Amino acid sequence: MPSPHPLKQLQSETQLIFELSRPGRTGFQATATPASLPHVKLPSTLTRKTAPRLPEVAENTAVRHYTNLSVRNHHIDRDFYPLGSCTMKYNPKVNDELAAHPGFAAISPKQSEASSQGAMELMYELSSALIEITGMDHITLQPAAGAQGEQTALLMFRAYHEKCFGKPRKAVIIPDSAHGTNPASIVNAGYEVIQLPSADDGMVDVGALKNVLNEDIAALMITNPNTLGLFEKKILEINDLVHQAGGLVYMDGANLNALLGIARPGDMGFDACHMNLHKTFSTPHGGGGPGSGPVAVKKKLEPFLPTPVLVVLNNKFHWEWNRPDSIGNVHSFYGNFGIHVRALAYILSMGSEGMRGIAENSIINANYLRVMLADCYQIQQNVPCMHEVIISGSRQKARGIRTHDIAKRLLDYGVHPPTVYFPLIVPECMMIEPTESESRETLDDFVDIMKTIDKEVDEHPDELLSAPHLTPVRRLDEASAARTLDIRYYK
Ligand SMILES: *Cc1c(COP(=O)(O)O)cnc(C)c1O
Secondary structure (H helix, E strand, O other): OOOOOOHHHHHHOOOOOOOOOOOOOOOOOOEEEEEEEEOOOHHHOOOOOOOOOOOOOOOHHHHHHHHHHOOOOOOOOOOOEEOOOOOOOOOHHHHHHHHHOOHHOOOOOOOOHHHHHHHHHHHHHHHHHHHHOOOOEEOOOOOOHHHHHHHHHHHHHHHHHHHHHHHOOEEEEEOOOOOOOHHHHHHOOOOEEEEEEEEEOOOOOOHHHHHOOOOEEEEEEEEOOOOOOOOOHHHHHHHHHHHOOOEEEEEEOOOOOOOOOOHHHHHHHHOEEOHHHHHHHHOOOOOOOOOOOOOOOOOHHHHHHOOOOEEEEOOOOEOOOOOOOOOOOOOOOOOHHHHHHHHHHHHHHHHHHHHHHHHHHHHHHHHHHHHOOOOOOOOOOOOOOOOEEEEEHHHHHHOOOHHHHHHHHHHHHHOOOOOOOOOOOOEEEEEEOOOOOOOOOHHHHHHHHHHHHHHHHHHHHHHOOOOOOOOOOOOOOOOHHOOOOOOOOOO
16 A cells, blocks of 8 residues: 655745845855956946845755755656656656766857867757658758647648649648647648547547548648557558648657657658657656757658758758748757757667667556556556557546546655546546656556555545645646746745
8 A cells, every 4th residue: 555655744844045045144155257257347227236136045055945846846856757648758867967068068059160060960960860760851950849840840831732732732630639739730830720530449530531631631640659549550541541632641759759669650651740859859848948849851841841951061061041942940040959969869878779678668568557557447448559548537537536636646645647638539538658767666556556546536535635635735726827827936
């Protein structure tokens, strides 16, 4: 029987650093500017008239403050985080360390090509690796997120139809299980959204697809494995059908964990796909920091890639700007370089065997949870899944407890809840992605916790309805917490 997490202790009255402030107390004394540095006189319009209202504390107080804060939230370095779709896997620290190397961290995008050859080579090597992993022909590393990658590709699709057939097409098809960014990107790129109901087995309904395909359809945009964690078995037929109707096919590859080294979007007939380096390729994410969503494409889309394109010219790396059919640049300079460093370091350190191992272990872990949880939880599609498993809290709901309550209770046991109520087509949905980086013991603990919660549904429903009990803040009004967030200390 798992015991509640020792969070209570950690929570113990972390005082706000402003309350610990004592006039005149310091932790760090800036030395006078060394003579070797130029002395710059700021114009008086830029200088402060009064000192900033910063807390005055000793160095150890500041360190303790941040250490305490770091454990008040849930993160992957604290405990299990089986968040479906967003792949909260462990990212080796060595890749962060490499990205912090001064040669990488302090480089400026305004440096000359001659002095940036090393960084350009790194981006070139990463491009080649990602092209190989996806089975595509070309790539842009510019987009800063998955959603931006989607929009970039759709703008290229629009340019392709315009250039090759005289006019862009009107609409893009997505399944009803699509990630929320998909319809948003479609609208942003100037298309209409056509939503396709899934078949009973959770897959694309090929008959329904045939009915909506016509000369207005620019593309089909799908996630594979789909958001139910299932591989689209008819993907070759689906992609053929779209191509025959003159459309293009886009794979939302935000999360490539299940395919690495096993299957490639390019071989399945996709014309473009993005991948989230901040999910699959070792960039910590979740706090809204920088991301990277490169888009890999087939040859026919190459003329439309964002500028500049990285090429090799006379044995030197070179940024090519003069590309008349390009959609233009979608990010300042060349994308988020620090994330490119992490991704290449990760890929090289894993090697091709290691890449395949990631996919195999993420699939095994998800299927282990599927089998172990099937006694207590409804599993709509209880068939072998890929990297994530979708379970439903419908049996618990019939006994008065919603998935929302289960998610909140998990926090008391020190586990981050899975993604809930998505995909929308499964009632009381929990989307669980254990990832490859968790051990058998962690998975077994999670299964015990989930079974304990199922017992609590009958034995202590009030505990569930009022959970969480052991977190620094209790159940929030989520709408106002997101909409009227106030993080100021001084009013
Ligand atoms: C995360 C995700 C996205 C969006 O990626 P962002 O970097 O958050 O914009 C798109 N599709 C799927 C399936 C995802 O999991």
